[in-house]
Amino acid sequence: MTMSAAISSNSPRMLRRATTTRRRAGSQLPPVQGQESHDNALNMLRNYLKGRTCYDVFPVSFRLIVLDTKLEVKKALQCFLLNGVVSAPLWNSEKSCFAGMLTVSDIIHLIQYYYHTSNFATAVTDVETLRLESLRDIEKALGVNTPPLLWASPDQSLYEAASLLMQTHARRLPLLDNDTETGHEMIVSIMTQYRLLKFISINCTKEVALLHLPLRKLGIGTYVVDPKDAPEGSPPFWPLATATMSTPVFDVVHEFSGRGISAVPIIDEEGIVVNLYETVDVITLVRLGAYQSLDLTIAQALNERSPDFPGVVICTASDSLGTLLQLINKRRVHRLVVVEGEEDEKRGGRKGRLLGIITLTDVLRYLVGTAPLHEHTEPPEVKLPPQPQENPQQGQSQQESGTTSEA
Numbered sequence: 001m002t003m004s005a006a007i008s009s010n011s012p013r014m015l016r017r018a019t020t021t022r023r024r025a026g027s028q029l030p031p032v033q034g035q036e037s038h039d040n041a042l043n044m045l046r047n048y049l050k051g052r053t054c055y056d057v058f059p060v061s062f063r064l065i066v067l068d069t070k071l072e073v074k075k076a077l078q079c080f081l082l083n084g085v086v087s088a089p090l091w092n093s094e095k096s097c098f099a100g101m102l103t104v105s106d107i108i109h110l111i112q113y114y115y116h117t118s119n120f121a122t123a124v125t126d127v128e129t130l131r132l133e134s135l136r137d138i139e140k141a142l143g144v145n146t147p148p149l150l151w152a153s154p155d156q157s158l159y160e161a162a163s164l165l166m167q168t169h170a171r172r173l174p175l176l177d178n179d180t181e182t183g184h185e186m187i188v189s190i191m192t193q194y195r196l197l198k199f200i201s202i203n204c205t206k207e208v209a210l211l212h213l214p215l216r217k218l219g220i221g222t223y224v225v226d227p228k229d230a231p232e233g234s235p236p237f238w239p240l241a242t243a244t245m246s247t248p249v250f251d252v253v254h255e256f257s258g259r260g261i262s263a264v265p266i267i268d269e270e271g272i273v274v275n276l277y278e279t280v281d282v283i284t285l286v287r288l289g290a291y292q293s294l295d296l297t298i299a300q301a302l303n304e305r306s307p308d309f310p311g312v313v314i315c316t317a318s319d320s321l322g323t324l325l326q327l328i329n330k331r332r333v334h335r336l337v338v339v340e341g342e343e344d345e346k347r348g349g350r351k352g353r354l355l356g357i358i359t360l361t362d363v364l365r366y367l368v369g370t371a372p373l374h375e376h377t378e379p380p381e382v383k384l385p386p387q388p389q390e391n392p393q394q395g396q397s398q399q400e401s402g403t404t405s406e407a
């Protein structure tokens with residue numbers, strides 16, 4: 001099992017220096033930490049996002065992998081594996097226009113389709129010839145919703161982009177423009193939840209440090225409810241979808257697709273979190289010939305995981321939003337599993353037991369707020385010229401930019 005350290009040890013509260021008797025200038029006094037300072041910092045962040053455009057997030061140089069809809073699914077998957085990415089925008093070269101995104105969700109639907117309808121041999125030959133443009137037919141056959149053809153202009157504010165991401169439940173937003181020479185549509189880049197949050201964490205360090213209220217108190221994430229409040233007959237840890245090491249991978253893949261989630265905590269018989277199975281792990285199965293591998297148990301599937309797997313990040317419900325954003329600045333984290341900590345243990349709990357899950361969707365939803373979309377679709381009243389950043393935002397490496405490595 002790979003488990004990384006909990007994030008609480010970096011808490012800004014713990015890093016505060018001991019009081020000294022030496023007088024200090026007013027500006028050096030630590031900020032008063034209350035609801036008001038938290039709310040002020042949140043408002044400042046929202047205004048910051050309203051005053052910056054998607055263009056501001058782009059690194060100086062980046063690559064963008066675009067796949068033609070005529071490409072065979074098999075080649076597209078090879079392209080993912082070779083380039084270490086798990087999604088790419090699609091291009092219809094007959095009509096010279098953007099044609100949606102290929103993501104891990106599509107791969108999951110494909111796997112489900114073949115699992116239900118065919119045997120391994122036919123699945124393999126079909127994937128040799130199946131083209132990306134046919135994937136939508138598979139979604140129809142499965143009866144799952146076709147993803148909306150969602151996009152934004154790179155000139156739109158980050159706040160608008162984030163609101164659009166939240167209201168459509170998308171994890172990434174293609175940015176399209178018109179080529180002034182040809183008049184054709186052009187795919188400029190992809191805005192992801194991670195890039196947006198990392199941009200905030202790099203450029204708004206002062207505000208981030210003031211977001212000191214605990215994640216659970218802020219309602220960020222999905223948490224286990226008291227069994228007496230859960231609907232009758234609900235499984236333990238409801239409403240969280242969980243699995244054990246002996247659960248068949250197919251059951252988990254079904255949860256991914258049915259509930260629209262991208263990870264499932266793996267727990268032992270006492271509810272202690274031992275790992276996390278993510279939608280990106282399905283890509284490994286595809287490499288192995290996934291149409292059969294779904295009969296594997298989670299334990300067997302995890303054995304196939306790359307040794308580069310960065311680990312599962314855990315936190316406790318009392319960790320702050322600021323700490324989480326500081327972590328996003330330092331490492332490519334897409335979700336955290338919330339577990340009971342020492343404090344819970346003193347109250348009769350069990351250290352390491354599953355309490356909840358926090359994904360980037362939850363964090364972004366909180367930062368953007370729940371205002372209706374129409375308030376934010378108009379261009380901002382004052383368009384700021386591109387501004388030099390105090391702390392340049394190009395924190396992403398070329399590998400990360402342009403394409404995403406998250407489902």
Ligand code: AMP
Nearest residue numbers: 221222239240241261262263264359361
């Ligand atoms: P995601 O698509 O993974 O960002 O998650 C979308 C929403 O589902 C978020 O509000 C998460 O807190 C929630 N969620 C993620 N994983 C699970 C899970 N295993 N069980 C229940 N809810 C989850």
